[in-house]
Amino acid sequence: MDLILVNLIDGLVTGLLLFMLSAGLTLIFSMMGVLNFAHASFYMLGAYFAFQISIYLGFWVALLIAPPLVGLMGAGVERYGLRRVHQYGHVPELIFTFGLALLIEEVVKFFCGNDLQPYTQPEILNFTAFAIAGNSIPAYKVFMIFCSIGIFLVLLYVLTKTRVGMIIQAALSYPRTVEALGHNVPLIFMGVFGVGTALAGVAGVIAGPVLGTFPGMAFVLGSIVFVTIVIGGLGSLWGALVASLLIGWITTFAKTYNVGAADVLTAIGFEKPVDLSESALRDLWTLTSPQIADILPYLLMVLILVFRPYGLFGKRDA
Amino acid sequence: MTDGAQTNRSYGGLSVGAVLPWVIGAILLLILPMIFQERSALTIMNQMSITIIFALAYNMLLGQGGMLSFGHAVYMGLGGFFCMHILNWVEDGHIFLPLPFLPVLGGLFGLGFATIIGAFSTRNAGTVFAMISLGIGELVAACSVIVVAFFGGEEGISGDRTYATFMGVEFLKQIEVYYLTAFWLMLSAVLMYLFSRTPVGRMANAVRDNPERAEFLGYSARWVRFYSFCASGFFCGVAGALFAINFEILTEENLNATTSGTILLVTFLGGVGFFFGPIIGAVVFTLLQTVLSLSTELWTLYAGALFVLTVMFFPGGLSGLIMMHVIPLRFGKFNLLVMPYIKTLIPGILGVFGLSALVESLFHLRHSAVGDHEMTLFWTTFDSHTVLPWVVMIAVTGVGFYFARANWPEMRAAWDEANTAPTVGNVLSETKPAVDPDTVNPVAEMQGEEGKS
Numbered sequence: 181m182d183l184i185l186v187n188l189i190d191g192l193v194t195g196l197l198l199f200m201l202s203a204g205l206t207l208i209f210s211m212m213g214v215l216n217f218a219h220a221s222f223y224m225l226g227a228y229f230a231f232q233i234s235i236y237l238g239f240w241v242a243l244l245i246a247p248p249l250v251g252l253m254g255a256g257v258e259r260y261g262l263r264r265v266h267q268y269g270h271v272p273e274l275i276f277t278f279g280l281a282l283l284i285e286e287v288v289k290f291f292c293g294n295d296l297q298p299y300t301q302p303e304i305l306n307f308t309a310f311a312i313a314g315n316s317i318p319a320y321k322v323f324m325i326f327c328s329i330g331i332f333l334v335l336l337y338v339l340t341k342t343r344v345g346m347i348i349q350a351a352l353s354y355p356r357t358v359e360a361l362g363h364n365v366p367l368i369f370m371g372v373f374g375v376g377t378a379l380a381g382v383a384g385v386i387a388g389p390v391l392g393t394f395p396g397m398a399f400v401l402g403s404i405v406f407v408t409i410v411i412g413g414l415g416s417l418w419g420a421l422v423a424s425l426l427i428g429w430i431t432t433f434a435k436t437y438n439v440g441a442a443d444v445l446t447a448i449g450f451e452k453p454v455d456l457s458e459s460a461l462r463d464l465w466t467l468t469s470p471q472i473a474d475i476l477p478y479l480l481m482v483l484i485l486v487f488r489p490y491g492l493f494g495k496r497d498a
Numbered sequence: 499m500t501d502g503a504q505t506n507r508s509y510g511g512l513s514v515g516a517v518l519p520w521v522i523g524a525i526l527l528l529i530l531p532m533i534f535q536e537r538s539a540l541t542i543m544n545q546m547s548i549t550i551i552f553a554l555a556y557n558m559l560l561g562q563g564g565m566l567s568f569g570h571a572v573y574m575g576l577g578g579f580f581c582m583h584i585l586n587w588v589e590d591g592h593i594f595l596p597l598p599f600l601p602v603l604g605g606l607f608g609l610g611f612a613t614i615i616g617a618f619s620t621r622n623a624g625t626v627f628a629m630i631s632l633g634i635g636e637l638v639a640a641c642s643v644i645v646v647a648f649f650g651g652e653e654g655i656s657g658d659r660t661y662a663t664f665m666g667v668e669f670l671k672q673i674e675v676y677y678l679t680a681f682w683l684m685l686s687a688v689l690m691y692l693f694s695r696t697p698v699g700r701m702a703n704a705v706r707d708n709p710e711r712a713e714f715l716g717y718s719a720r721w722v723r724f725y726s727f728c729a730s731g732f733f734c735g736v737a738g739a740l741f742a743i744n745f746e747i748l749t750e751e752n753l754n755a756t757t758s759g760t761i762l763l764v765t766f767l768g769g770v771g772f773f774f775g776p777i778i779g780a781v782v783f784t785l786l787q788t789v790l791s792l793s794t795e796l797w798t799l800y801a802g803a804l805f806v807l808t809v810m811f812f813p814g815g816l817s818g819l820i821m822m823h824v825i826p827l828r829f830g831k832f833n834l835l836v837m838p839y840i841k842t843l844i845p846g847i848l849g850v851f852g853l854s855a856l857v858e859s860l861f862h863l864r865h866s867a868v869g870d871h872e873m874t875l876f877w878t879t880f881d882s883h884t885v886l887p888w889v890v891m892i893a894v895t896g897v898g899f900y901f902a903r904a905n906w907p908e909m910r911a912a913w914d915e916a917n918t919a920p921t922v923g924n925v926l927s928e929t930k931p932a933v934d935p936d937t938v939n940p941v942a943e944m945q946g947e948e949g950k951s
Contacts, residue, residue: 265813478632
């Protein structure tokens with residue numbers, strides 16, 4: 181029971197972190213109708229910027245400065261890259277963001293090398309917040325949870341309650357009409373792109389010390405973020421939240437509870453062969469849930485796309 | 499003008515113009531190993547041939563069918579793994595199969611797997627298809643580490659191609675494998691070209707450009723996509739089998755996302771709009787990979803930059819760039835372009851060299867071992883920690899780009915001039931359209947279903 185609680189908290193941290201990335205990505209998707217493959221690269225840039233800044237000015241200043249920097253770069257990419265490629269159609273746009281992801285990884289390798297950066301959490305949060313049955317929960321995790329929830333609430337408030345949010349929502353659905361009403365729609369798009377990438381940057385600043393700051397970090401998280409918003413339904417903010425939490429919990433539980441395929445197979449009536457080394461299905465018998473934890477989201481995505489192509493909460497048939 | 503279009507469209511009969519490129523290609527394949535006799539050159543050419551087949555098969559989806567796949571390494575990789583197992587069975591004497599026929603089996607296996615996956619993934623084009631392909635790619639790549647019995651885990655599986663002689667050839671030497679690969683390259687390329695000329699191949703173009711309209715004409719967009727997907731799977735399997743024969747080892751690397759991404763890069767670099775685009779892409783990319791990776795650690799950076807710039811400025815890729823010049827040639831105005839090209843491109847190339855020198859020196863400055871100040875670049879050795887080389891490099895870059903930029907308007911004007919039809923009456927009526935009307939600029943139209951969301 182206690183272990184379940186600990187896992188729930190761990191899954192929540194992973195899920196909320198995913199949400200910070202998928203929230204921006206899903207906003208960008210509703211705007212441009214294209215999946216931004218480079219989104220996780222901005223998350224990586226956030227972590228690297230934060231590390232470089234924290235060397236000189238400390239973690240808290242980095243938390244303040246790095247995300248806007250990333251957002252500015254994101255806005256620049258939209259203005260000078262995507263807007264240009266947009267005229268060629270959607271597939272070249274998707275390919276452009278894919279190439280950008282490759283390029284950003286190479287540039288990061290160029291400046292900082294292939295090694296893991298010694299980016300650590302601030303001293304002030306380096307203590308145990310509370311313990312559940314001997315499993316200590318570090319204060320940094322609590323900080324991550326509150327940070328993500330705070331950002332989610334602010335985002336929700338801005339999008340649904342303020343004038344700016346209304347204009348953005350209108351521009352997402354009817355760009356032509358909003359333009360005719362005298363709003364600068366390209367500027368709104370650039371702003372949304374900038375804010376979305378800045379959110380990814382925040383995630384990078386916060387997650388860098390925990391998940392490690394290295395050139396492969398974007399690649400590790402990148403495809404999972406797509407999976408998240410595809411499962412949640414492209415363009416749906418609530419869908420992104422639900423899917424992020426779902427994936428966070430599924431992977432955490434699959435990793436901690438070591439369920440072997442052998443147990444399941446015996447439970448449903450199969451008999452384990454005596455000599456496993458000769459059997460063609462030997463790998464099936466030795467399969468355990470931690471082994472497949474990382475591919476469960478992909479499996480979920482393929483199933484969802486086959487049976488419900490617009491995702492859990494999606495309205496439009498993507 | 500209309501006459502030209504009709505002769506290009508005709509299906510029956512062979513004309514010299516249609517056969518000539520293939521004959522030249524075949525002769526080139528035959529004599530290349532006599533020009534480049536080194537072992538390493540043969541290895542590069544083998545790798546090139548395999549990449550060409552793979553890229554052409556990939557372009558059946560991307561260019562001709564408008565489907566963007568992020569997990570296409572799976573079909574090549576699985577075909578290769580399957581062939582490697584067959585190779586081992588044959589060696590153990592369970593079955594008999596001459597080596598040159600192995601690619602057929604690899605192709606059939608790729609076809610089978612593509613049939614299974616395509617059954618549900620081709621229902622939609624656009625983002626849904628791309629995401630399913632990504633998911634399947636990740637699943638299979640992850641399986642390759644888990645299912646050790648088939649994939650051999652981390653170290654992969656290996657075999658030996660020299661199990662039996664076929665018509666006196668043992669396939670021990672690189673040159674014998676080269677001719678085997680070249681034969682299959684030629685056969686697959688011709689078959690893939692012919693496929694693109696069949697009604698199904700033509701409908702794939704129609705479905706790519708406007709699925710709704712194709713449906714109204716009575717064609718199921720889904721089945722048309724499915725057929726392209728299966729055919730692509732077959733040729734990917736052939737490429738996988740050739741990979742197995744050539745390298746005699748297959749690992750997780752043949753299935754993972756990096757390989758899938760690379761083939762997208764290769765195909766797009768060559769250009770998706772023309773049948774021969776991926777061939778150019780594969781040749782250029784393999785050369786870049788082997789030549790650049792020998793001389794610099796940063797070749798992936800250059801490849802990435804080249805890719806992004808291609809997507810941004812030349813969405814038609816290298817083949818699109820080449821075909822852009824057909825119209826000036828037909829108008830007989832190509833000579834107008836020569837001088838502006840020289841005046842713009844030479845400073846431009848100089849600037850690029852200067853920039854890459856700057857990048858290399860910066861990399862050396864940041865990452866070289868302590869005390870290691872010497873570096874060699876463009877056959878000159880200098881100290882990267884002194885000011886002088888930096889001044890020279892910055893000057894070269896600046897001057898190069900300045901002159902390229904200064905001459906740009908002139909080139910632009912010459913280009914426009916060269917692309918305007920001559921005003922003298924009947925020249926226009928004699929000119930044929932540069933290419934098939936339905937393959938012109940597909941990139942702009944290649945939006946799939948998502949374009950209308």
